[in-house]
Amino acid sequence: MAKTFQRPQALFDQPTHYCPGCTHGVIHRLVAETIDELGIRGRTVGIAPVGCAVLAYNYIDCDFQEAAHGRAPAMATGIKRVRPDLMVFTYQGDGDLASIGMGEIIHAANRGEKFTTIFVNNAIYGMTGGQMAPTTMPNQRSSTSPFGRKTEEVGMPIRVAELLSALVTPAYITRQTVIRPKYIQKAKKAILKAFTYQMEKRCFSLVEVVSTCPTNWGMTPPEAIQWTEDVMLPYYPLGDVKTPDAEPKEMPCKAK
Amino acid sequence: MPKVLMKGNEAIAEAAIRAGCLNYFAYPITPQSEVAEYLCWRMPEVNGVFLQGESEVAVAYMIFGAAGAGVRVFTTSSSPGISLMSEGISYLCGAELPAVFVNIMRGGPGLGGILPSQADYLQATKGIGHGDCRLLVMAPASVQEAAEMVMQAFPLAEKYRNPVMILGDGLIGQMMEPVEFPDHLRSEPSNKDSWASNGMDHRKSKTRNLVRSLYLNATLLNDHNMDLRAKYERMKAEEVRYEDYNTDGDYQALIVSYGTMSRVCKTAVNTLKEQGIEVGLIRPQTLFPFPEAAIRQAARKESCRAVLSVEMSMGQMVEDVERSVRGARPVQWYGKCGGEVPTPEEIIEVVTATLASDDSRR
Numbered sequence: 001m002a003k004t005f006q007r008p009q010a011l012f013d014q015p016t017h018y019c020p021g022c023t024h025g026v027i028h029r030l031v032a033e034t035i036d037e038l039g040i041r042g043r044t045v046g047i048a049p050v051g052c053a054v055l056a057y058n059y060i061d062c063d064f065q066e067a068a069h070g071r072a073p074a075m076a077t078g079i080k081r082v083r084p085d086l087m088v089f090t091y092q093g094d095g096d097l098a099s100i101g102m103g104e105i106i107h108a109a110n111r112g113e114k115f116t117t118i119f120v121n122n123a124i125y126g127m128t129g130g131q132m133a134p135t136t137m138p139n140q141r142s143s144t145s146p147f148g149r150k151t152e153e154v155g156m157p158i159r160v161a162e163l164l165s166a167l168v169t170p171a172y173i174t175r176q177t178v179i180r181p182k183y184i185q186k187a188k189k190a191i192l193k194a195f196t197y198q199m200e201k202r203c204f205s206l207v208e209v210v211s212t213c214p215t216n217w218g219m220t221p222p223e224a225i226q227w228t229e230d231v232m233l234p235y236y237p238l239g240d241v242k243t244p245d246a247e248p249k250e251m252p253c254k255a256k
Numbered sequence: 257m258p259k260v261l262m263k264g265n266e267a268i269a270e271a272a273i274r275a276g277c278l279n280y281f282a283y284p285i286t287p288q289s290e291v292a293e294y295l296c297w298r299m300p301e302v303n304g305v306f307l308q309g310e311s312e313v314a315v316a317y318m319i320f321g322a323a324g325a326g327v328r329v330f331t332t333s334s335s336p337g338i339s340l341m342s343e344g345i346s347y348l349c350g351a352e353l354p355a356v357f358v359n360i361m362r363g364g365p366g367l368g369g370i371l372p373s374q375a376d377y378l379q380a381t382k383g384i385g386h387g388d389c390r391l392l393v394m395a396p397a398s399v400q401e402a403a404e405m406v407m408q409a410f411p412l413a414e415k416y417r418n419p420v421m422i423l424g425d426g427l428i429g430q431m432m433e434p435v436e437f438p439d440h441l442r443s444e445p446s447n448k449d450s451w452a453s454n455g456m457d458h459r460k461s462k463t464r465n466l467v468r469s470l471y472l473n474a475t476l477l478n479d480h481n482m483d484l485r486a487k488y489e490r491m492k493a494e495e496v497r498y499e500d501y502n503t504d505g506d507y508q509a510l511i512v513s514y515g516t517m518s519r520v521c522k523t524a525v526n527t528l529k530e531q532g533i534e535v536g537l538i539r540p541q542t543l544f545p546f547p548e549a550a551i552r553q554a555a556r557k558e559s560c561r562a563v564l565s566v567e568m569s570m571g572q573m574v575e576d577v578e579r580s581v582r583g584a585r586p587v588q589w590y591g592k593c594g595g596e597v598p599t600p601e602e603i604i605e606v607v608t609a610t611l612a613s614d615d616s617r618r
């Protein structure tokens with residue numbers, strides 16, 4: 001009988017260190033499938049973040065660099081500028097990208113750097129034990145907001161996909177999730193599209209993936225999935241937020 | 257190539273290209289912005305990469321990414337900018353990546369001033385970033401030497417797989433002097449395939465390379481750091497460079513000084529000679545590794561009664577001079593740290609006063 005489902009070549013056969021119900025593993029697989037399908041493993045460089053996915057290179061089998069907290073977009077810029085033939089992706093959490101690394105991601109996106117960012121938004125700092133992130137939901141409890149996120153003190157959660165889409169430079173920016181099978185296929189298509197835009201040297205591409213952290217949310221995996229659907233998805237709506245084709249070709253703003 | 261008259265910053269820029277480094281990332285800051293202003297048009301001429309980053313923090317990681325991808329890459333900045341790069345420099349040391357950082361120092365702390373300074377000595381030689389990391393630090397005293405050191409820095413960075421810093425005071429960047437470059441471009445060595453994340457296909461390999469500095473296991477981190485230590489010890493054994501001046505005869509005092517400051521000290525030494533006072537001078541060309549043995553030996557000369565560290569800081573290198581002399585002679589500091597360069601007359605006065613004081617009579 002023919003095998004219809006197998007481990008992608010770009011994914012190591014390796015026991016996971018992620019918690020039960022954590023979405024990092026599914027997202028790793030989608031990235032690995034994409035690398036396989038595009039046949040780019042031999043020219044891909046991944047950049048692992050500081051966060052629970054710091055060991056992403058233990059799962060995804062291609063060249064890797066390990067970033068400092070938040071700096072992956074600057075490193076990806078360095079690689080792409082000197083080796084435009086390489087395929088480069090950053091894999092970043094919400095603390096990494098939306099807090100300490102906000103400057104780097106905005107400027108990389110605005111320069112239109114031709115790399116792909118997989119942005120894993122689980123509304124919390126997973127690795128350091130569940131502190132509040134810029135993406136933490138209103139009233140959501142965390143170890144540094146034990147009474148819930150007070151928006152009058154720290155503002156509303158940052159919608160990274162919308163924020164980056166406000167930049168005038170063309171880009172592909174989309175928000176997806178992988179909490180149920182029906183979402184996974186769409187997320188896969190989006191990741192494939194993001195890598196394809198990079199391969200065509202079209203634009204910067206970012207896939208925000210609304211994710212879970214049952215451990216630090218203090219929930220069982222099914223509860224975490226339900227909470228993501230009930231609380232996060234209404235605030236973080238799914239779908240493409242920006243596509244490169246939608247941009248006006250010429251802006252009437254050039255200096256004489 | 258004939259000699260050309262060039263500003264230090266421009267000579268540094270051109271020297272990097274002559275050294276085969278065609279990749280530059282930077283953020284503007286006085287007194288070294290001319291490097292970027294030169295390379296923004298010069299790099300495209302040689303099909304190189306020029307990018308103005310959004311901050312020195314980002315630039316340090318652009319350097320990391322590019323170095324990790326196996327190309328020659330460098331940046332230039334000045335004191336406050338180097339502080340922002342220091343996190344990245346630590347990561348480069350940890351991941352064992354070669355790159356060249358030029359610091360054209362200005363006065364601090366804080367915003368300080370924009371005039372010349374040597375106040376980042378301790379930062380460069382001892383405290384460049386968190387963790388057990390070191391830089392090989394070279395200190396030019398002329399535009400020609402700055403250009404030469406830049407060209408030597410790349411192979412050294414690659415030999416040790418460690419960042420190298422060129423530490424120049426503001427004058428090195430700003431002054432114009434004749435400079436000569438080699439005619440042809442030096443090319444990049446191809447020894448990077450064993451570690452660079454430059455793509456498996458590119459290096460025709462079936463195994464991937466990881467560029468990383470994380471070692472969660474205590475034994476492995478200790479081993480890694482001991483390997484780094486061994487490299488730094490090897491630098492100490494193989495890379496110490498210094499110039500000695502007027503040290504053949506019997507001198508009564510020894511001056512240790514580097515960079516532009518050492519040139520003023522040479523003038524003082526010459527004038528003192530005319531007055532019948534012999535003073536020796538040691539000019540460290542590498543600050544890490546420091547010419548400890550040479551200074552110790554020179555200080556212990558029978559005729560030598562005192563050692564003076566002259567620097568444009570409130571007294572930083574003097575700690576290394578004291579460490580080198582190991583109590584064999586009294587060691588003093590003289591310097592200014594606001595942007596003024598001490599004059600030969602001031603140095604002459606300090607030397608004369610020191611020699612007249614009781615301290616130096618044994």
Ligand SMILES: Cc1ncc(C[n+]2csc(CCOP(=O)(O)OP(=O)(O)O)c2C)c(N)n1
Pocket residue numbers: 050051052053069092093094095096097120122124125126127128133213
């Ligand atoms: C400069 C710096 N500051 C802080 C940390 C500590 N730290 C490690 S991971 C992390 C947060 C990661 O959260 P996120 O990016 O959301 O990733 P997750 O673990 O949730 O996937 C922090 C603050 C660090 N390693 N470096």
Ligand code: SF4
Pocket residue numbers: 017018019021022023024052122126127212213214215216
């Ligand atoms: S702590 Fe959260 S993000 Fe980290 S592995 Fe566990 S569930 Fe996933």
Ligand SMILES: [Mg+2]
Pocket residue numbers: 093094095120121122123124125126133
């Ligand atoms: Mg997170």
